[in-house]
Amino acid sequence: MRDRLAAALMIAATLALLAALPGWRMTDAPPPDAFAEAPDDFLARAEAFAARHATGDEAGGMPVVAPPPGDVPVVARRFQFWPALVLRTGTAYRLHVASVDSVHTLAIDGHEYLLVPGQTRVIELTPRVAGPLPLQCGEYCGLGHNGMRGAVTARDGGAPPAAR
Numbered sequence: 001m002r003d004r005l006a007a008a009l010m011i012a013a014t015l016a017l018l019a020a021l022p023g024w025r026m027t028d029a030p031p032p033d034a035f036a037e038a039p040d041d042f043l044a045r046a047e048a049f050a051a052r053h054a055t056g057d058e059a060g061g062m063p064v065v066a067p068p069p070g071d072v073p074v075v076a077r078r079f080q081f082w083p084a085l086v087l088r089t090g091t092a093y094r095l096h097v098a099s100v101d102s103v104h105t106l107a108i109d110g111h112e113y114l115l116v117p118g119q120t121r122v123i124e125l126t127p128r129v130a131g132p133l134p135l136q137c138g139e140y141c142g143l144g145h146n147g148m149r150g151a152v153t154a155r156d157g158g159a160p161p162a163a164r
């Protein structure tokens with residue numbers, strides 16, 4: 001009798017869980033620190049920004065950009081975070097990071113941000129110490145995944161580049 005009751009309860013529980021299954025999926029709503037932006041629009045914005053603030057140097061085949069404080073677009077794609085950045089310590093930036101191809105993540109400073117094409121994530125960043133700022137992709141995205149690291153360096157404070 002007891003066994004039958006237990007079996008009946010188990011079946012009921014299984015059916016209830018199965019019935020609830022369609023509701024268990026991730027929503028398409030962007031996370032609170034993200035906004036919707038078409039990959040092409042984002043890429044155009046990032047390229048225009050990089051052209052405006054390029055130092056003229058190159059690092060790893062990418063232009064080196066020294067942005068003023070504030071919003072800094074960073075493109076994630078196989079297999080790079082573009083462009084190379086030179087930031088200032090003690091200066092507040094908001095990285096606008098988005099993928100323009102497949103799903104990547106940005107792992108930085110003990111946090112990992114999922115990057116889904118079509119969503120731009122806003123990541124607050126104030127470098128505290130001078131030196132390279134490690135950031136990398138944490139989502140396997142193909143054969144070059146292990147080399148998908150950012151080229152971001154922080155230099156000692158001083159006067160930040162003027163907004164242009």
Ligand SMILES: [Cu+2]
Binds near residue numbers: 139142
């Ligand atoms: Cu990756």
